[in-house]
Amino acid sequence: MAAFILSRILQAIPVLLVVGFIAFALFAFVGDPVVTMLGQDYTEAQRQALIHSLGLDQPFFVQYAHFMWAALHGDFGISYRLARPVAGLIAERLPATLELAFTASVLALLVGLPMGVYTGIYRNAASSRLFLVFSLIGVSLPTFLIGILLILVFSVMLHWLPSFGRGDVVHLGWWSTGFLTISGLKALVLPAITLGLFQMTLIMRLVRSEMLEVLRTDYIKFARARGLSDRAINFGHALRNTLVPVITIVGLQFGLVVAFSIVTETVFQWPGVGLLLIQSIAVADIPVMSAYLLLVAVVFVVINLVVDLLYYAVDPRLRIERRAAAGAR
Amino acid sequence: MRGAARALARFADSDFVYSFSRSPIAILSLLVVAVCILAAALAPLIAPHDPFNLASLNLMDSFRPPLLAADGEWTYPLGTDDQGRDVLSGIMFGMRISLLVGVASIVFASVVGVAIGLVAGYAGGTVDAVLMRVADIQLTFPAILIALLVDGVVRAALPKDMHEALGIYVIILAIGIARWPQFARTVRGSTLVERNRDYVMAARVIGLSRARIMATHILPNVLGPVLVIATLTLGLAILDEATLSFLGVGLPVTQPSLGTLIRIGNDFLFSGEWWVTIFPGVALVLMVLSINLLGDWLRDALNPRLR
Numbered sequence: 001m002a003a004f005i006l007s008r009i010l011q012a013i014p015v016l017l018v019v020g021f022i023a024f025a026l027f028a029f030v031g032d033p034v035v036t037m038l039g040q041d042y043t044e045a046q047r048q049a050l051i052h053s054l055g056l057d058q059p060f061f062v063q064y065a066h067f068m069w070a071a072l073h074g075d076f077g078i079s080y081r082l083a084r085p086v087a088g089l090i091a092e093r094l095p096a097t098l099e100l101a102f103t104a105s106v107l108a109l110l111v112g113l114p115m116g117v118y119t120g121i122y123r124n125a126a127s128s129r130l131f132l133v134f135s136l137i138g139v140s141l142p143t144f145l146i147g148i149l150l151i152l153v154f155s156v157m158l159h160w161l162p163s164f165g166r167g168d169v170v171h172l173g174w175w176s177t178g179f180l181t182i183s184g185l186k187a188l189v190l191p192a193i194t195l196g197l198f199q200m201t202l203i204m205r206l207v208r209s210e211m212l213e214v215l216r217t218d219y220i221k222f223a224r225a226r227g228l229s230d231r232a233i234n235f236g237h238a239l240r241n242t243l244v245p246v247i248t249i250v251g252l253q254f255g256l257v258v259a260f261s262i263v264t265e266t267v268f269q270w271p272g273v274g275l276l277l278i279q280s281i282a283v284a285d286i287p288v289m290s291a292y293l294l295l296v297a298v299v300f301v302v303i304n305l306v307v308d309l310l311y312y313a314v315d316p317r318l319r320i321e322r323r324a325a326a327g328a329r
Numbered sequence: 330m331r332g333a334a335r336a337l338a339r340f341a342d343s344d345f346v347y348s349f350s351r352s353p354i355a356i357l358s359l360l361v362v363a364v365c366i367l368a369a370a371l372a373p374l375i376a377p378h379d380p381f382n383l384a385s386l387n388l389m390d391s392f393r394p395p396l397l398a399a400d401g402e403w404t405y406p407l408g409t410d411d412q413g414r415d416v417l418s419g420i421m422f423g424m425r426i427s428l429l430v431g432v433a434s435i436v437f438a439s440v441v442g443v444a445i446g447l448v449a450g451y452a453g454g455t456v457d458a459v460l461m462r463v464a465d466i467q468l469t470f471p472a473i474l475i476a477l478l479v480d481g482v483v484r485a486a487l488p489k490d491m492h493e494a495l496g497i498y499v500i501i502l503a504i505g506i507a508r509w510p511q512f513a514r515t516v517r518g519s520t521l522v523e524r525n526r527d528y529v530m531a532a533r534v535i536g537l538s539r540a541r542i543m544a545t546h547i548l549p550n551v552l553g554p555v556l557v558i559a560t561l562t563l564g565l566a567i568l569d570e571a572t573l574s575f576l577g578v579g580l581p582v583t584q585p586s587l588g589t590l591i592r593i594g595n596d597f598l599f600s601g602e603w604w605v606t607i608f609p610g611v612a613l614v615l616m617v618l619s620i621n622l623l624g625d626w627l628r629d630a631l632n633p634r635l636r
Contacts, residue, residue, distance in 0.1 A: 015466055026482060140618045142568050144575045145610045148595060152607070156599055163599075252469075259471035266576055267595075281477065281578050284485035293478060300469050 008308060012301040017068075019297035023290035024067045027077075076291035081283050086291045090273055095175050096166055097272035100264070101257050103188055104196035109250070112200040116207025117239060123212060131204065138201035143260045147194040147267035154190060162187045164269040195264045199253055206249055210242035243314050251307035255300055348630050355626040361619035365612075369425040377406075378415035380422060395604045408604040411597065416604060419590055420612045426586040427613070430500055431567035435559050437505030438566075442512025443555060447543050449513065450520025461517065464510035475507035476500075476569050480578055496581040504569045508562055515558055519551035557631060560624035564617045571613055587613045 051057050055066060070076075076086040119128040141149075155163035167183030169176040178184030214220065215238055223233045262274035269275065273292065280288035340346065349355050368375070395408035395416070408416050449460040467475065480503040487495065523529060524547065532542045573579035574588030575595075582589060587609045594606025 015469075018466065026485070140621065141614060142571060142617075144572060144591070145614065148591070148598065148606060148610065152598055152603055156601070156603075255469065255474075256471050259474040259477075262474075262477070263572060263576065277477075278576055278578065281481035281484065284481070286485055289478065289481055289485075296470070296474065304469065 005305070005309070008305050012305070015301060016294075016297055019293060020068050020071065021064065023071075023293045024064050026286050026290045026293075027067065071291075071294055076294070077287035079280070079285055079288050081280060081285040081288070086287045089276060089288065090291060090295065091174060092176075093271060093273045093276050095177060096270060097261055097265070097274060099178060100188070100191055100195060100270060100272060101254075101261055103192040104194075104261075105199065105250075105254070105257060107192055108196040108199035108203055112203030113207055113246075115200075116204040117211060117234065119204065120208045120211025120215065120238075121234060123208075132208075135201035135204050138197045139205075141197075143194060143198065143263045144267050146197055147190070147264060150190045150194060151267070161189050163190070166271055191264050191268045191270055194267065195257060195261060198260065199250070199257060202253060203246065203250060206246055207239075207242055210245055211238055214238045214241050240314075244311060247307060247310050247314060251303055251310070254303050258296060258299060345630055349626075352626055354622055358619040358622040358626070361615055362623060365424055365616045365619070366428065368421045369428050372418070372421040372425050376415075376418035376421045378418045380414040380419045395608070408602075408608075410594065410602075410605045416608050419585065420587065420609050423585055423587040423590050423609060424612065424616065426497075426580065426584055427567050427570060427588070427616075430497065430504070430570045430580070430586065431563055434501045434504035434508065434566050434570070435563050437501055438508040438562070439512050439555055439559050441505065442509040443516050443548070443552075445509065446513040446516025447520055447547060447551070450517040451524055451539065451543050451547065457517070460513070464513050468510050468514075472504075472507040472565070473569055473572055476503040476573060477576075477578065479503040479506050480573060484578070493581050493583070496579075497584060500570055500573060500579055503573070504566050507569065508566060511558055511562065512555060515554050516551050519554065520547055523547050523550050553631065557624065557628045560620065560627050564620040564624065567613075567617055567620070 055063060058066075074087045076090075078084065079086050079089055082089065115131055119131050122128050138146075151163045154161045162183070165187060166178045167185075167187035168181040169178050169184055170180045178188055220233060220237060223237050228237075261272065262277060264270065265272045265274040266278055273295075276288060277292050279285075280292075349359075373379075393409040395406065406417050410416060410419070445460055445464075449457040480499060483499045483502070487499075529542060529546060532546050537546075570579060570586060571588030571591070574586050575592045577592060579588060580586050582593075585593070590609035591606050591613070594602075594609065597603075597605050
């Protein structure tokens, strides 16, 4: 187990180094900070002095090493647009994005899983067909259109929910949370549905098809013959065996949640990291872009690791196979 | 001529056409796609108004409601926007740009992907390992994120006025780069199979060069699945472009695609002019949904295992 985790972490290092290299190359090849910082009038000696003080006269790979070392210590440079350290900018906006992504994922699981089980068990019921049509719509609508439609119906027409921002937030140390105020919770509803809908329909369809497959197998028939209750069969035996692919897809889809949080945050003017990225791309704010790239890479690597570890928790066969393989060696 | 007629007759009699004629969803999707392509291709000829001709615009005509509303008129069936531009004509010209960018980026992605897949599959060894590892790493990131970052980098590298002019190529490049790995992986898989066939061995024995074997012998035999992936990814590429344009980092406003129209219309949602954003949205969803359904059907029809 420890060896497995270690090998996974070792595999992740090259990925992070490559992404770091791209992030650094952005700095190195795009734009010229020296010209920007010197302004209009300067002598060649001033230029050389600045180049030296910034360390730009050092070999490329030395600069790269410096960059990665600084990044490891949470130093991503200073935003061109806002003239503030990028690490601080991101830290202050990260809670908004994480709370949104978390709520959306929980929502997707809480609704998608039962709907998948239901449509898998009663596959010919009219309500199941209705769910399936609904899920097809969820898959084909682009995220920003879902957001626009929700705003049109619930904000513009019904005036029930706010259409932008986070509402009132409570500060707990450096973390700002919208979970503790009424307006914060109300502001969370529409963005969370927008972001979670795609994942929800995906989970539902996946659980449904896996349930259909598992319910046909012999051990389910055997469980029925033993006289177990439907509840024990459906949830204890069938659902449990559908979870491995569900975990894989949900885990890998978390990347899409991160990507589409950019879109959702733009539609709802949600003050998160995604909105920061869009504002930075529009004015070519390289430090923010490269910090975001590194952050996303770390998030993805961690998620892949967690997904691998969850397999072990869910599927006992994997543990035995690994032990057997280790024993044979 | 007779040969062509006979080929046509044989095509009309094939399983492919038969299964198409038996699938109402495929027929309906093809119809919608055909209407979209026609509307886009003939937009300058058949669009009721010219949204780019500033002389024909009249601010008095701004925010005319669509026919669906009680006071709509036939002059502007889907209403007008804040500048008095006809929404229907805007959608037709927007589809032109959306389809153009979508198709061009998929052509770009498939050329790059097929080339890399062929080389990786045929060369094997280190070349294969490195190329496929790159594809794997890229696949862990969502395509839209890659496209966004490529677009951002190019935007930063180009001077502003140049970016305006080159905007459409930048988007094609960004989406193309974001979508190549799937093509490469599929082609590599089929190349690995084809490489050990007798005809490749024979070509090697008569001393053909590697490039020649790859291009004229293996390539035609691995292109089948590429068509299916291209259709399925076309819908995604169009959505990528719409998303980027919606985020305001896509095409310049001088070349409004459906995504740009939706973003512009979004500003008027609160004052009640919903048609400016909803109709382009409906057009986008209908087009992408039809392309996806057609792709699904094509995949099932060309896959002998599912018959």
